[in-house]
Amino acid sequence: MPSKENLLVVNNFDQDTISSLDERYSTYHLWGHSAEEKLKIIQNLQGKCRAAATGSWDCDKCIYTLNSLEIIAAFGVGVDGIDFSTTLKHGIRVTNTPGVLDDAVAELAMALILSTTKHIIEADNFVRSNSWIDHSFPPGRNLAGKTLGIIGLGRIGEAIVQRALPFRLKIAYHNRSPKNLPYTYFPTIAELAANSDILLCMLPGGDKTRNCIDKEIFQILGAEGVFVNLGRGTNVDEEALIEALEQGIIAGAGLDVYANEPEVPKRLQETRNTVLLPHIGSNTLEARCSMGNLVIKNLEAFFSGEALITEVIQ
Numbered sequence: 619m620p621s622k623e624n625l626l627v628v629n630n631f632d633q634d635t636i637s638s639l640d641e642r643y644s645t646y647h648l649w650g651h652s653a654e655e656k657l658k659i660i661q662n663l664q665g666k667c668r669a670a671a672t673g674s675w676d677c678d679k680c681i682y683t684l685n686s687l688e689i690i691a692a693f694g695v696g697v698d699g700i701d702f703s704t705t706l707k708h709g710i711r712v713t714n715t716p717g718v719l720d721d722a723v724a725e726l727a728m729a730l731i732l733s734t735t736k737h738i739i740e741a742d743n744f745v746r747s748n749s750w751i752d753h754s755f756p757p758g759r760n761l762a763g764k765t766l767g768i769i770g771l772g773r774i775g776e777a778i779v780q781r782a783l784p785f786r787l788k789i790a791y792h793n794r795s796p797k798n799l800p801y802t803y804f805p806t807i808a809e810l811a812a813n814s815d816i817l818l819c820m821l822p823g824g825d826k827t828r829n830c831i832d833k834e835i836f837q838i839l840g841a842e843g844v845f846v847n848l849g850r851g852t853n854v855d856e857e858a859l860i861e862a863l864e865q866g867i868i869a870g871a872g873l874d875v876y877a878n879e880p881e882v883p884k885r886l887q888e889t890r891n892t893v894l895l896p897h898i899g900s901n902t903l904e905a906r907c908s909m910g911n912l913v914i915k916n917l918e919a920f921f922s923g924e925a926l927i928t929e930v931i932q
Contacts, residue, residue: 621644622642622643622644623643623644623668623669623921624643624644624645624646624663624666624667624668624669625639625643625644625645625646625667625669625670625671625917626645626646626648626659626660626663626667626669626670626671626681626684626687627639627645627646627647627648627649627670627671627672628648628649628670628671628672628673628677628678628681629648629649629672629673629676629677629678630647630649630650631671631672631673631693631694632673632693632906632909632910634906634907634910635671635693635906635909635910635913635914636671638910638914639671639913639914639917642914642917643669643917646659646663646667648678648680648681653680656678656680657680657683660680660681660683660684663684663686664684664685664686665685665686666686667684667686667687668686668687668688668689668920669687669688669689669690669691669917669920669921670684670687670689670690670691671690671691671692671693671913671917672690672691672692672693672699672700673692673693673694673699674692674693674694674695674696674697674698674699674700674714674715675694675696675698675699675823676699677690677692677699677700677701679701679704682701682704682705682708682710687708687710688709688710688711688920689710689711689712689713689916689917689920689926690705690710690711690712690713691713691913691916691917691920692712692713692714692715692913692930693715693909693910693913694714694715694900694909695714695715695716695719695774695900696714696822696823696849696850697712697714697822697930698822698823698824698850698852700712700930702932705932706932711920711926711929712929712930712932713912713913713916713926713927713928713929713930714928714930715908715909715912715913715928716773716928717773717928718905718908718909718911718912719774719899719900719905719908719909720773720774720777721777721904721905722899722900722901722902722904722905723774723777723778723848723899723900724774724777724778724780724781725781726848726874726895726898726899727778727781727818727820727846727848728778728781728782728785730846730848730872730873730874730893730895731761731766731782731816731818731844731846731872732761733872733893734816734844734846734870734871734872734892734893735758735759735761735816735844736758736759737755737756737758738893739893740755740890741755761785761786761787762785762786762787763786763788764787764788764815764816765787765788765789765790765813765814765815765816766782766787766788766789766790766814766815766816766818767790767791767792767804767810767811767813767814767815767816767817767818768789768790768791768792768818768820769791769792769807769810769817769818769819769820769821769831769849769853770791770792770793770819770820770821770822770849771791771792771793771797771799771801771820772793772820774820774848775791775820776799778818778820779801787816788802789801789802790802790803790804790810790813790814791803791804791810792804792805792806792807792809792810807830807831807835808834808835808838811835811838811839811843812838812839814839814843815842815843815844816843816844816845816846817835817839817843817844817845817846818846818847818848819831819845819846819847819848819849819853819854820848820849821849821850821853822849822850823849823850823852823853824852827849827850827852827853828852828853829852829853829854829855830853831845831847831853831854831855831859832854832855832858833855833858833861833862836858836859836862836867836868837862837867839868840867840868841866841867841868841869842869843868843869844868844869844870844871844872845859845862845868845870845871845872846871846872846873847871847872847873847874847875848874848875848899849875850875851873851875851876851877851878851879852877854877856876856877856883856886859871859886860883860885860886860889863886863889863891863892864885864889869891870891870892870893871889871891871892871893872892872893872895873886873892873893873894873895874895874896874897874898874899875897875899876897879897880896880897882894912927912928915927916928916929
């Protein structure tokens with residue numbers, strides 16, 4: 619019986635997927651080890667290991683010292699945790715898991731839009747605290763007729779549009795270039811913010827999008843505007859967002875991502891006009907199972923010498 623291929627598992631990205639990888643390959647788990655221990659594991663794998671699996675959002679740079687590394691199979695869509703300058707230099711191929719989590723993220727986007735505009739969390743607390751006995755609950759906002767401005771209208775963004783249209787939301791968007799779609803395009807984020815009631819960020823991470831949503835954007839969005847982020851926390855100047863929420867520059871925010879996850883600034887936690895979620899955009903049983911299967915299929919294709927299923931073009 620042929621021996622199993624060696625596989626470096628960089629972080630504890632999904633336990634079910636990792637258990638499946640453990641069954642198929644001779645796996646070496648890096649997380650939980652000291653920096654010195656990690657380098658020792660890698661040194662022992664030199665020339666004997668060609669593949670690594672990792673969460674797409676965080677990949678320990680020590681794996682690039684594995685000279686025989688040929689592929690990184692990433693669990694997730696956004697690959698800002700991968701050092702592409704290094705992978706390009708050394709000819710390391712990268713795969714991710716697009717498409718299979720679109721429904722999960724799009725559904726959560728609508729949940730955040732509804733919970734921020736209808737004050738769902740506050741209403742629940744209002745009932746549980748018996749405040750209803752002596753007070754009336756403040757009104758929320760209708761969605762019908764409002765404009766949802768999407769920053770980064772990609773595959774997931776289009777899945778969100780499919781769910782937003784039945785609520786009679788108008789759709790506007792900003793991309794690097796317009797798409798052949800029947801929605802209003804704005805060439806800058808500022809112009810989109812000026813014409814949106816709800817501004818939704820779906821941008822990838824990285825230096826090109828870092829802090830592109832700043833104080834100016836929140837001022838333009840205005841006191842009745844709502845900001846929702848399911849892209850990356852690094853897209854946003856978090857200090858500017860906190861000030862906008864504290865000072866009433868915008869009406870509220872629904873966030874699933876943060877600049878320094880899992881750390882969330884105390885001032886942001888203390889704001890009342892926010893809904894804060896722990897990065898659960900793809901965290902459904904169905905999505906994570908499909909993502910894990912795609913990681914495995916990419917690795918199987920690599921080891922079989924076949925075309926990769928979802929290779930990231932660098």
